[in-house]
Amino acid sequence: MSNPQKNILVIRLSAMGDVAMTVPVLHALKEQHPELKISVLTRAFFKPFFRDLIGVEVVIADVKGKHKGVYGLYKLARTLNKKQFYVIADLHNVLRSKILKKFIRCKRFISIDKGRKEKKQLISGKLFEQLKTTHQRYADVFEALGYKIDLNKPKFPKKIELSDKLKKFMGNTELKPIAIAPFAAHEGKMYPIHLMKEVIQELTKDYHVLLFGGGAKEIDVLNEIENTNKNTVNLAGKLSLDEEMDVISNVDVMLSMDSGNAHIAAMLGVKVITIWGVTHPYAGFMPFNQPSDYALLPDREKFPLIPTSVFGNKYPEAYKNVAGTISPKQVVQKIKSII
Template sequence: MSKLPKHILVIRLSAMGDVAMTVPVLRAFTQQYPDVKITVLTRAFFSPFFRELENVSVFPAEVNGNHKGIVGLYKLSKELKNLGIDAIADLHNVLRTNILKTFFFGKRFVQIDKGRAEKKALISGENFQQLKTTHQRYADVFEALGFKLNLSNPTFPKKAILNEKIKILLGDTSKKLIGIAPFAAHEGKMYPLDVMKDVIKTLSKEYKVILFGGGKKETDILNEVKTTFENVINVAGKLTLTEELDLISNLHLMLSMDSGNAHLAAMLGVKVVTIWGVTHPFAGFAPFNQPEEYALLSDRNKYPKIPTSVYGNKYPETYKEASRSISQETVVDKIEYIISVKVGI
């Protein structure tokens, strides 16, 4: 058997949720193999995700700048080789990483199997069953490098100590904190805003609701929601990513779509209730370590083509509001049950 690598380059460049999904896997790796060094090649913006992982450092990929195009990737490969890397775990497997692969000739380079054929069969309805999770697909890459990983007994960081800026923003925190991230990259993945407002209205009577989002349009919508109800705070555009992670770590629960915020909360050990529109957890993108019953699914009797795509970017027009088939009572009851029974009062 070949000698095990002592320094592994892990590649996962985007998107936010996919990068966040690497964190529980890398945490397990660092605990089970503490003598192996990890360098993560990703966007500099995502660096805070990895801040508390032992023996893990981030090498920022400037894919729209210094490392753009084939010449830029060649330059990047030379910079990476100077780090003394023994092997590469490509958790992305896209054109950019395949080009990088050619520059690492002679180095062990293992790429993720995305299971495209199985996902195609799932979407077509030919084989509607749970596929391997993305977390396990990441773990499989490390196993191919000689490092079998056990993801079944995870640990998580302690709640972060909030800085004064966040404390002032939150105000009175005598009520339990519930995060709500109502947006997703595609409309078919979102809970209709009018029903989400009903959910916020009900929850804000008993809990402090923290709204998460990004971009001007989302921020404007959340500001309007915030001014409508008591006990609602909108943090969109007000915090750095590090501060946002600190705040999320202090939530009692996060309500999210099938989107990045679900994975940010899950990687921090926070309970996550997810709402699924035209996508489905069977594709393998459920947030880490969350019970199956925390995923609220659209009615497949009404919408039998779900999942219409892996990422929710393709769906019939009549499916755009599939998640309306999940009643606001279902959402609220699930959250209240988890907070009272699972988390403890």
């Protein structure tokens, strides 16, 4: 039987970017406290994120199936109780995780402080300064449990040797590869697609562009971009998450919105340039270990209410395309400057 004093349950069920942000923190935790046995409770789709973490077990929460509702969480807790967790690190801190913790037999749990008060002040304009990063908020939970983490000297997995299948998908390997993920959950976080097309057209003169996205509408847009540009491959909808991570680990840079793809690339140690719209890095969601100048920001003099929300889901109509104040030339120059 495992030593329950060394057994930690980490809860983070969603969303994609938030789950990806746990990875470098858990990597540091395991590196600096190798005696710990760590189990991560998350959704099945996110399991590949943790593939490089030795000694970290992924436990699947099927919150839309057998673990749905209060009774489903009770059944999940019965399974978890067999593992005898000494402490629980709740990095999600939502109603579902709060209910679950009531059913788990455990001596102690600590929940993340999401900084809601400071974030509310940020979007209301009462303050405009860098708040604690989400990565540090995760680390604070473990410190409260007695396991201090230093995030300043990160280690990342090695580039994955690509399979023949992925090499075939990628195509031209003579040019340096760039990954571009032009979409986000909310329109206010996106770079206008007509400007992104200008960026891609310019980049394909010197680089091999790999496009990422998901959903039928996004795939249609990316197919059109692929068909009208040389040295461009749309990978959306063609690969598993594991395979997408393999490809991303081999690119020279990822260009992304404030979205999950940025955090996936960052956890793999890839350089990430982000384009920001109505959200702002000050809220704490800058990709891990990226210099502040890798974040391209809209003109706040013209749009002083930025950030209008933490997640990009609320903004005045006039702010929908604020990212468009960043010129395609700025984007291209930034990419070229770091490759």
